Amino acid sequence: MKELLTDASNRAIRYLGGLGSRSVAPAPAAVARLGSLDRPLPEGPTDPAETLRLLDEVGSPATTAMAGPRFFGFVIGGSLPVALAANWLAGAWDQNSALYRSTPGTSFIEQVALRWLLDVLELPPGCGGAFVTGATMANLCALAAARHAVLDRAGWNVEADGLVGAPPITVVIGAEAHPSVTKSLGILGLGRSRAVSVPVDNQGRMRAERLPAMSGPTIVCVQAGNVNTGAFDPVERVCRIARAAGAWVHVDGAFGLWAAAAPSRRHLAAGIALADSWATDAHKWLNVPYDCGLAFVGDPHALQAAMAITAEYLPTQSGFRNPADFTPELSRRARGVEVWAALRSLGREGLARMIEASCAQAQRFARKLAAAGFEILNDVVLNQVLVSFGDAERTMRVIQAVQDDGTCWCGVTLWQGRTAMRISVSSWATTEADVDRSVEAIIGAARAR
Numbered sequence: 001m002k003e004l005l006t007d008a009s010n011r012a013i014r015y016l017g018g019l020g021s022r023s024v025a026p027a028p029a030a031v032a033r034l035g036s037l038d039r040p041l042p043e044g045p046t047d048p049a050e051t052l053r054l055l056d057e058v059g060s061p062a063t064t065a066m067a068g069p070r071f072f073g074f075v076i077g078g079s080l081p082v083a084l085a086a087n088w089l090a091g092a093w094d095q096n097s098a099l100y101r102s103t104p105g106t107s108f109i110e111q112v113a114l115r116w117l118l119d120v121l122e123l124p125p126g127c128g129g130a131f132v133t134g135a136t137m138a139n140l141c142a143l144a145a146a147r148h149a150v151l152d153r154a155g156w157n158v159e160a161d162g163l164v165g166a167p168p169i170t171v172v173i174g175a176e177a178h179p180s181v182t183k184s185l186g187i188l189g190l191g192r193s194r195a196v197s198v199p200v201d202n203q204g205r206m207r208a209e210r211l212p213a214m215s216g217p218t219i220v221c222v223q224a225g226n227v228n229t230g231a232f233d234p235v236e237r238v239c240r241i242a243r244a245a246g247a248w249v250h251v252d253g254a255f256g257l258w259a260a261a262a263p264s265r266r267h268l269a270a271g272i273a274l275a276d277s278w279a280t281d282a283h284k285w286l287n288v289p290y291d292c293g294l295a296f297v298g299d300p301h302a303l304q305a306a307m308a309i310t311a312e313y314l315p316t317q318s319g320f321r322n323p324a325d326f327t328p329e330l331s332r333r334a335r336g337v338e339v340w341a342a343l344r345s346l347g348r349e350g351l352a353r354m355i356e357a358s359c360a361q362a363q364r365f366a367r368k369l370a371a372a373g374f375e376i377l378n379d380v381v382l383n384q385v386l387v388s389f390g391d392a393e394r395t396m397r398v399i400q401a402v403q404d405d406g407t408c409w410c411g412v413t414l415w416q417g418r419t420a421m422r423i424s425v426s427s428w429a430t431t432e433a434d435v436d437r438s439v440e441a442i443i444g445a446a447r448a449r
């Protein structure tokens with residue numbers, strides 16, 4: 001065991017050490033070699049060391065360097081070394097971190113991580129929280145709590161009786177809501193297409209003056225950080241209007257919620273604490289390994305009512321918080337461990353520096369690409385930059401050429417009818433030199449096309 005785990009650690013260290021100098025996208029030949037892993041299932045045991053060697057030699061080169069400093073697709077953080085190390089240790093602990101009585105260590109650590117998160121994200125200290133797989137599941141959990149609460153107020157127990165015959169719930173979303181919100185609404189029986197959609201402005205921000213009149217059980221979903229522009233809905237104003245109508249406000253802040261941790265961006269999140277529930281990701285801007293999303297709910301009982309179960313064989317009775325009382329999963333890994341390690345290691349100042357650095361780097365991208373004559377389509381308020389290189393075809397050609405070149409990786413999007421390169425800066429590992437190298441590669445690709 002010792003040799004195998006030492007070998008795994010050496011291989012991982014070698015892999016991470018090579019990320020800065022390899023192509024960000026895997027070479028087509030490396031992807032083609034994956035076929036060598038697709039053999040008939042061995043009838044008998046095979047050597048674990050040989051299995052690991054094959055995985056590393058064939059698997060590692062076929063990965064995309066998402067953990068490296070120049071991956072700017074989607075919204076992808078790397079893993080802080082301390083978060084990865086904590087993840088390894090927690091993997092070795094192999095705790096089924098569902099219930100306090102059977103896993104007191106990881107349950108306790110998760111509780112501390114939750115308190116620290118509420119502190120740095122400037123959310124009410126009494127919130128309930130769920131450590132789940134990502135912001136999609138966090139949206140689902142928070143909206144399940146919302147569904148519980150608004151129907152409970154109408155005298156309906158949705159967990160017991162379902163939605164058949166329930167008082168109707170009005171759901172209000174911005175026209176730019178992330179699809180994970182509508183997916184969650186669909187899973188919860190509230191319909192992917194049934195929500196009232198509020199028009200947005202040219203940055204994708206909900207126009208609060210266009211909110212519908214609200215009465216009865218109502219959930220309003222706002223966004224902190226548009227996946228394309230990084231823009232925030234006017235959360236404070238929406239909260240005040242919704243509050244007056246007795247509606248529940250949910251904030252999808254998959255990456256934007258972290259703005260609260262950075263002094264120069266905090267204004268974007270003003271009033272966010274007035275909402276009732278929030279979703280975010282730790283695997284994005286906190287730079288912990290996948291998968292780690294977080295749901296927070298102002299009234300912990302609403303989340304618990306939607307999620308907790310009991311069974312004769314489960315030691316659910318506990319004076320201490322059971323992690324699984326707040327999540328859809330019963331068996332679950334101890335995600336709180338790497339969150340705790342990342343926050344302890346960064347401290348409030350280190351976290352602020354990391355978020356500020358990504359934002360400054362996004363502005364550096366925008367400034368340099370604009371100076372080179374390319375059009376920046378969004379106001380760069382956070383860590384997202386949208387770039388046009390002309391018409392859709394040319395922009396697509398440039399993006400493909402950048403990905404093929406391998407210096408960096410940027411994705412494509414369609415922003416209000418315009419095809420754009422989407423640059424998202426979220427990694428602790430990215431430096432100004434990485435931005436400059438990437439800008440050079442992008443300009444080179446654009447000039448050649």
Ligand SMILES: Cc1ncc(COP(=O)(O)O)c(C=O)c1O
Pocket residue numbers: 074075133134135136137178180223225226227252253254255281293
């Ligand atoms: C605003 C927003 N909400 C939700 C999600 C979904 O997050 P996840 O992929 O972690 O489920 C994303 C992903 O980028 C996002 O940007």
